[in-house]
Amino acid sequence: MIQKFGLTLFLAAFGLFVATLGMNEFRLTSEILVKNIKAEQVQEVQKQLAPMMDKVYSNGFAFASDLTSGINQLNKGYDAVQAWDKKFYEDNILALTKASASGYLTDNKEIMFFLTFVLGILGGLIFALSGLQTSAGIKNNGVFFNPAMARKWLGIGIGTFLILFYIALYFYPQFIANWVMLTDPVSQFINGGEASRWFMYGFLYTISVLVMGLRFIVNYRHSKYQVFRTLSVIFFQTCIAFILPEILSNLNLPSADLKNMWPLDYSFFFNYRLDKLIAGGGFGIFLLVWGIFLFLIGTPIMVYFFGKRWYCSWVCGCGGLAETLGDPWRQLSDKSTKAWKIERYLIHGVLVFAIIMTIGVLYTYFTGSYNLLGFIPTEWLKSSYGFFIGSIFSGVVGTGFYPLMGNRVWCRFGCPLAAYLGIIQKYKSRFRITTNGGQCISCGNCSTYCEMGIDVRAYAQKGQDIVRASCVGCGVCSAVCPRGVLNLENAETGTRIMIAPEVLLGNGMGK
Amino acid sequence: MQHIIIIGNGISGVTAARHIRKLANHRITIISGETDFFFSRTALMYIYLGHMKFEHTKPYEDDFWAKNRIELKRAWVEKIDFAQKKLHLNNESQAFSYDKLILALGSTPNKFGWKGQGLKGVQGLYSYQDLENLEALSPHIKKAVIVGGGLIGVELAEMLHSRGIEVTFLVRENSFWNQVLPPEESAMINRHILQNHIELRLSSELDEIIGDENGQVKSIKTKSGEIIDCQFVGLTVGVSPNIASLRDSFQQGSLETHRGILVNEFLETNMPDVYAIGDCAEHQNPPTGRRAVEQIWYTGRIMGETVAQTICNRPTAYSPGVFFNSAKFFDIEYQTYGQVPAQLPADESTFYWEHASGEKCIRINYNTQIQSVTGINTFGIRMRHEVWDKWLSAGKSIDYVLENLPQANFDPEFFKQHEAEIIAKFNQETGASLRLKSKKGIFSKLFQS
Numbered sequence: 001m002i003q004k005f006g007l008t009l010f011l012a013a014f015g016l017f018v019a020t021l022g023m024n025e026f027r028l029t030s031e032i033l034v035k036n037i038k039a040e041q042v043q044e045v046q047k048q049l050a051p052m053m054d055k056v057y058s059n060g061f062a063f064a065s066d067l068t069s070g071i072n073q074l075n076k077g078y079d080a081v082q083a084w085d086k087k088f089y090e091d092n093i094l095a096l097t098k099a100s101a102s103g104y105l106t107d108n109k110e111i112m113f114f115l116t117f118v119l120g121i122l123g124g125l126i127f128a129l130s131g132l133q134t135s136a137g138i139k140n141n142g143v144f145f146n147p148a149m150a151r152k153w154l155g156i157g158i159g160t161f162l163i164l165f166y167i168a169l170y171f172y173p174q175f176i177a178n179w180v181m182l183t184d185p186v187s188q189f190i191n192g193g194e195a196s197r198w199f200m201y202g203f204l205y206t207i208s209v210l211v212m213g214l215r216f217i218v219n220y221r222h223s224k225y226q227v228f229r230t231l232s233v234i235f236f237q238t239c240i241a242f243i244l245p246e247i248l249s250n251l252n253l254p255s256a257d258l259k260n261m262w263p264l265d266y267s268f269f270f271n272y273r274l275d276k277l278i279a280g281g282g283f284g285i286f287l288l289v290w291g292i293f294l295f296l297i298g299t300p301i302m303v304y305f306f307g308k309r310w311y312c313s314w315v316c317g318c319g320g321l322a323e324t325l326g327d328p329w330r331q332l333s334d335k336s337t338k339a340w341k342i343e344r345y346l347i348h349g350v351l352v353f354a355i356i357m358t359i360g361v362l363y364t365y366f367t368g369s370y371n372l373l374g375f376i377p378t379e380w381l382k383s384s385y386g387f388f389i390g391s392i393f394s395g396v397v398g399t400g401f402y403p404l405m406g407n408r409v410w411c412r413f414g415c416p417l418a419a420y421l422g423i424i425q426k427y428k429s430r431f432r433i434t435t436n437g438g439q440c441i442s443c444g445n446c447s448t449y450c451e452m453g454i455d456v457r458a459y460a461q462k463g464q465d466i467v468r469a470s471c472v473g474c475g476v477c478s479a480v481c482p483r484g485v486l487n488l489e490n491a492e493t494g495t496r497i498m499i500a501p502e503v504l505l506g507n508g509m510g511k
Numbered sequence: 512m513q514h515i516i517i518i519g520n521g522i523s524g525v526t527a528a529r530h531i532r533k534l535a536n537h538r539i540t541i542i543s544g545e546t547d548f549f550f551s552r553t554a555l556m557y558i559y560l561g562h563m564k565f566e567h568t569k570p571y572e573d574d575f576w577a578k579n580r581i582e583l584k585r586a587w588v589e590k591i592d593f594a595q596k597k598l599h600l601n602n603e604s605q606a607f608s609y610d611k612l613i614l615a616l617g618s619t620p621n622k623f624g625w626k627g628q629g630l631k632g633v634q635g636l637y638s639y640q641d642l643e644n645l646e647a648l649s650p651h652i653k654k655a656v657i658v659g660g661g662l663i664g665v666e667l668a669e670m671l672h673s674r675g676i677e678v679t680f681l682v683r684e685n686s687f688w689n690q691v692l693p694p695e696e697s698a699m700i701n702r703h704i705l706q707n708h709i710e711l712r713l714s715s716e717l718d719e720i721i722g723d724e725n726g727q728v729k730s731i732k733t734k735s736g737e738i739i740d741c742q743f744v745g746l747t748v749g750v751s752p753n754i755a756s757l758r759d760s761f762q763q764g765s766l767e768t769h770r771g772i773l774v775n776e777f778l779e780t781n782m783p784d785v786y787a788i789g790d791c792a793e794h795q796n797p798p799t800g801r802r803a804v805e806q807i808w809y810t811g812r813i814m815g816e817t818v819a820q821t822i823c824n825r826p827t828a829y830s831p832g833v834f835f836n837s838a839k840f841f842d843i844e845y846q847t848y849g850q851v852p853a854q855l856p857a858d859e860s861t862f863y864w865e866h867a868s869g870e871k872c873i874r875i876n877y878n879t880q881i882q883s884v885t886g887i888n889t890f891g892i893r894m895r896h897e898v899w900d901k902w903l904s905a906g907k908s909i910d911y912v913l914e915n916l917p918q919a920n921f922d923p924e925f926f927k928q929h930e931a932e933i934i935a936k937f938n939q940e941t942g943a944s945l946r947l948k949s950k951k952g953i954f955s956k957l958f959q960s
Contacts (some may be wrong), residue, residue, distance in 0.1 A: 135706070135707070135841075135842055136842065137841070137842030138842075140560070140561070140562040141560050141561055141562070141673045142560075142561040142673070143561050143562060144561045144562070144563065144564050145561045146561075222842075223923060223926075224923070224924075224925035224926050224927070225923040225924050225925050225926070228925055336572065337572060434921075434953070436893075436895060436896045436897075436921060437835075437895070437896025437897050437900065438809060438812075438835065438896060439809075439835070439837055439846070439896050441551060441553040441554075441808050441837075442522070442551040442553070442554075442570040443551050443553050443554035443557060443563075443568065444551060444554055444557075444563055444567045444568045444569075444570070445554075445557060445562060445563065447567065448562070448563050448567045457570060458570075461570060475923060478923055479923075480562075482839040482844065483837045483838075483839065483844065483846070484837070484844050484846060484893035484894075484921060487893070487921050487922075487923060488923060488924065489924075489952065489953060491952060491953035491954070492953070492954075495953050503816050504812070504813075504816070505832070505896055505897060505900055506809055506813060506831060506832050506833070506835055506896070506900070507813040507816050507817065507830075507831060507832060508830040508831055508832035508833075509813075509816065509817055509820065509827055509830060510827065
């Protein structure tokens with residue numbers, strides 16, 4: 001009952017949230033242009049957008065469409081005369097759209113924020129906490145009958161929504177200007193300014209991890225490992241990734257997500273970022289040194305002692321969202337050998353791409369030459385990595401595909417940091433998942449619920465420890481095992497059973 | 512190159528096939544009427560619960576068999592001609608010849624001749640077909656009665672309950688599964704079953720099953736005369752070797768059977784080149800402390816591993832090591848190592864500890880004279896198979912085991928450890944002054960063998 005109430009409340013708030021896209025009127029005026037673009041460009045922009053000027057649009061979609069095509073025309077013109085710094089990008093278009101908005105939503109952001117976000121969070125929390133009504137223990141009842149969780153109509157719907165959201169967020173934020181506007185009250189409160197699209201995204205991201213993290217804790221409350229791990233992930237997202245950067249920028253210090261590192265943070269070595277850190281005084285230098293230390297020294301040491309789980313399922317932001325928001329879909333990962341083959345080529349390919357791209361970017365930074373090895377344009381490396389890997393793979397596919405292919409598509413097939421961590425974990429780490437002698441009954445729960453698509457059962461049923469580059473140590477396989485066959489452990493590297501015994505323990509054959 | 516035919520694609524038959532393939536180049540065919548591919552029978556309940564789909568319960572990818580040159584045949588064997596060494600299948604006119612035959616026929620649920628046991632809506636839970644039938648009936652079941660308090664019964668209770676079906680659980684004994692579990696453990700499970708909203712009726716026996724005009728079950732009558740309305744009756748009063756369907760062939764061929772197919776220590780039947788393994792086999796001379804018929808996943812697997820050796824010219828006697836088994840009753844996991852009978856043997860002592868929550872416990876039995884441990888039951892605390900196998904094989908003393916108990920702990924990180932409390936209770940009960948000497952974890956490569 002309570003569960004249904006929570007869900008209904010959430011769905012009502014979410015419905016209203018979606019409906020806000022139809023709110024507001026939009027009217028582009030010359031004052032808005034003057035306030036938002038460079039003085040010398042106002043005239044030519046006004047000329048290009050003449051049909052739109054002063055026209056009242058009751059439909060934000062139509063406004064954004066017209067504005068987008070107008071700006072695209074302008075940009076084409078700039079391209080033709082190579083006037084790169086005159087071009088307009090997504091944030092400019094979004095700013096113009098937001099500025100052109102007026103209406104109930106614009107005048108009542110706090111109320112609308114309450115009705116959408118606050119009530120939505122409340123509904124989500126009630127839904128999450130309703131799990132306390134069932135007894136503690138694994139409760140995957142009905143997962144494969146569920147229309148949202150088993151890749152049926154609702155799952156496909158949610159996936160479609162997420163994919164469209166990411167495409168809008170990355171490439172067409174003007175179409176979700178009202179959503180950005182809804183978070184203005186929070187942004188004003190935290191940093192005194194209006195919300196950018198990334199603030200809205202960060203806020204949505206953080207509350208998703210919080211609410212769905214709570215749901216996960218409730219569902220796995222019988223396992224301290226799961227509770228601590230999820231609390232860790234909630235902490236790192238809320239405090240380190242969301243709040244701390246805001247505090248830093250409020251203090252006029254260079255702002256950073258301290259846990260984000262290269263190569264996941266693929267633009268760490270880009271010129272504008274290096275410049276900003278170097279110009280950022282002592283703290284800026286600290287961030288530069290910290291960032292390099294983290295991936296060069298800190299990470300190998302941590303992976304040696306604990307496996308890559310210290311990062312991937314306890315700290316990482318992508319991982320945090322996957323383990324919380326993505327939890328309903330972990331069973332959708334592809335367990336086939338074919339998927340494993342693709343995974344190994346793809347993820348290591350992305351790592352190689354990231355390394356080459358970074359070498360290119362640094363080469364340009366230090367030598368001023370725009371071509372690596374004389375013929376590879378580093379700008380092209382940068383922008384194609386950013387587009388294909390950073391935006392499409394990591395964003396659109398990474399999260400958008402949760403309800404379709406599971407919660408770790410990016411982590412498993414694309415993340416270059418995961419590839420790096422995985423190599424260390426496979427060859428030199430104390431981490432393994434121990435299998436308990438002959439106790440495996442081959443039921444398949446472990447493989448089914450492994451979010452990384454590892455065929456855990458194949459190892460368990462032959463008594464071999466699981467030492468896999470992709471294992472993020474979420475511990476769910478151990479949790480769902482009905483016979484206590486699996487356990488995540490750290491011990492001397494040499495104690496890992498890498499080759500299956502001839503015959504399983506329990507058979508006294510030949511003794 | 513010989514043709515080895517295995518009838519039955521369960522854990523026993525499939526393990527035999529895999530190990531034969533590892534050792535030799537013989538032609539191997541597995542015949543099954545139940546499914547095209549080997550699946551884990553233990554996982555049937557999870558399909559019904561919605562935790563997994565059927566394909567998730569297949570331990571090997573479908574191309575595994577062809578890759579390993581193990582032929583699969585979907586068919587029921589109607590007749591075995593032992594003299595000619597030929598099999599007659601239900602869906603083929605030509606007979607199959609074998610050089611060696613392994614019978615891995617599995618079990619069949621018991622039916623003890625109750626009136627109405629053939630009605631629609633009355634069934635056991637063993638095969639994939641049983642699961643399919645139950646699934647088809649489920650939308651029409653509001654109330655169900657389960658007869659027989661054992662492992663399958665408690666799993667069936669969990670399954671039906673997950674669909675919102677009201678379950679009445681009739682258990683003949685005065686405490687759940689008390690032919691196997693000592694009193695305290697049995698009582699714990701009684702409580703746990705009740706806590707899970709199952710109407711557990713101890714000391715309650717089925718008298719007859721009553722049907723309606725359509726041949727569908729509508730109620731049952733207990734031996735005390737009570738009528739319980741229901742649309743489904745689950746018969747979970749144990750299983751027996753599945754030899755009835757081939758009884759004629761066995762009689763004609765003079766293959767010796769009793770409750771199951773009689774086998775010697777090499778898993779050979781009285782017929783040359785014919786073997787029997789798993790649930791359907793009956794050991795003429797079971798290993799010490801073991802039953803003649805073992806209906807456990809693990810022993811089936813062990814028999815499969817063993818018979819493969821013999822068939823590939825390395826005669827190996829069936830010698831399972833230290834006994835072990837496991838189960839899960841709703842949310843309580845159970846593991847057992849060694850022998851912990853329901854009744855404490857005269858020459859043994861027992862130590863029992865139960866957690867304040869009443870949902871975790873351990874019991875260690877040990878020889879009173881020499882103090883060597885003989886068995887352990889553990890509920891709610893995961894233990895390392897390797898460690899207990901070593902301790903029990905070596906006959907370690909109760910003192911040693913308790914002092915080193917953390918070594919056996921297989922619970923995940925951060926889980927509360929109870930060894931201090933356990934050893935304190937033992938000290939208090941016996942006047943001993945044992946102290947914990949080990950830590951939880953893997954510290955030695957010696958254990959990995």
